[in-house]
Amino acid sequence: MRAVVLDEFGAPEMLRLRDVPTPVPAPGEVVVRVAAVEVSRTRDLGTRSGKHPFSQAVRLPHVLGGHCSGTVVGAGDGVPRDLVGRRVAVMGHHTCGHCASCRSGADEACEGLRLLGIHRWGSYAQYTSMPQECVHPVPDDLDLYDAAAMAATGPVGLTQLRRARLQAGDSIVLPGATGALARTIVALTRRLDVRVIGLSRSVTGRAENLVVLDAGREDLADAILAAAGGPPAAAIDNVCAPDTFERYFPVLAGGARIVVSGAIGHPALPVLNVPARELYSRNLSLLGVRSHSAAVATEFWQLVRDGFRLDAETVRAHPLSDAATVHTKIADGVLTGHNVLVPPTATDRQEVPE
Ligand SMILES: [Zn+2]
Structure with missing residues (x-):
């Protein structure tokens, strides 16, 4: 072959x-x-x-x-x-x-x-x-091309959303909004009545439940709050660019979850500067998701058979x-x-x- x-x-x-x-x-x-x-x-x-x-x-x-x-x-x-x-x-x-x-x-x-x-x-x-x-x-x-894309991102995206513990009406920060996993997460959130504040260095725009902001803008924190209508309940950050993290971290809601499954924000793998005091004073959770369980994969493919x-x-x-x-x-x-x-x-x- x-x-x-x-x-x-x-x-x-x-x-x-x-x-x-x-x-x-x-x-x-x-x-x-x-x-x-x-x-x-x-x-x-x-x-x-x-x-x-x-x-x-x-x-x-x-x-x-x-x-x-x-x-x-x-x-x-x-x-x-x-x-x-x-x-x-x-x-x-x-x-x-x-x-x-x-x-x-x-x-x-x-x-x-x-x-x-x-x-x-x-x-x-x-x-x-x-x-x-x-x-x-x-x-x-x-389509089998879509099936390959879903296999790569569906079960892990579903796992990330579970860890983010979102409820209807919540908003979420999603750096790297043009990425493959991010696109799948946006599609999955439509079933949850969740507003997604995407961040990107290359595009901005708006579609259905998604607003994409320029990750490099000076007033990013204010722009996130305005687009989300208040402090976001979670972030799913598969980029972990340190400068972007430092801008959205202060505006997350108390009790927010930050879920990480990737780290492409720096060629040598990024290092985040996490203010330890704020983790406890704001009751924040920083969660790594390596992949997904076999049970979540089975659940995801059932969602697909049901029409996702x-x-x-x-x-x-x-x-x-x-x-x-x-x-x-x-x-x-x-x-x-x-x-x-x-x-x-x-x-x-x-x-x-x-
Ligand atoms: Zn084992």
Whole structure:
């Protein structure tokens, strides 16, 4: 099969399309013909550079790529045969099931968490394989490009919203409003009657329950209060740019929750200056969300089967062969939001695993 292979850590040009062996289904696993894989800034660009903590778990040569979508074409021993032929979303996390976190139901903190595209070859390829429990059938009318984008951001976005403990009528600060995860969060908040104050360095505007403010404006604190109609109840900050944090932090409501699942606000990973006294005097919570539990993933895909969709035209598709260019454009901020890579169609029947 064709796959984008990383032989050495470094610049985007290290990503090269070439032939590698097609995966065969191991016991308990499925092989999926990949329709689309979302490019993740944190996971993919960070890992490729060799400078992200994820890189230490990678053995070269390597195939990047996590959450994706496609069609099940092979099933190992113990996997129901009726999964073969199903259109699915593939969650790129697999938990061990027996550590203390897994046993207590907090499997997102699994000590043995295995990530597709980090601990095993990923989905920048025509085929990928994962344990059966990581695939979720998707509705026939759901575009598989959207399914890949949802897999990458839906369950983690839902987890962040849960941690933010929002109630109807609340408002929330959302730095990095043009990012992929942020767009999914905005779509999810429409079901909750929550007003979103997005912050961005590149765009401003307004749509339905969303107002996007220029993150760099001098009067940002006042602008947030005006747009929110009062102190916001929470922030979901997956950028953690220190200067932006220092502007919105003072205007959060007493008891507010600040939820963090990413940290792309500085090339060397940002460090936030958190006034410790205010954490207790204002009863604030600073919460890290690493990923999502298997239960939340199941819940999210049920929402999708019940009709949840991303906004139209939020997903941009690129040929897999353009992986290096897409990495460069995301790093430069030229591409934002959901960007998926689409592998070449496998027409050679020899390539389809039995
Ligand atoms: Zn575990």
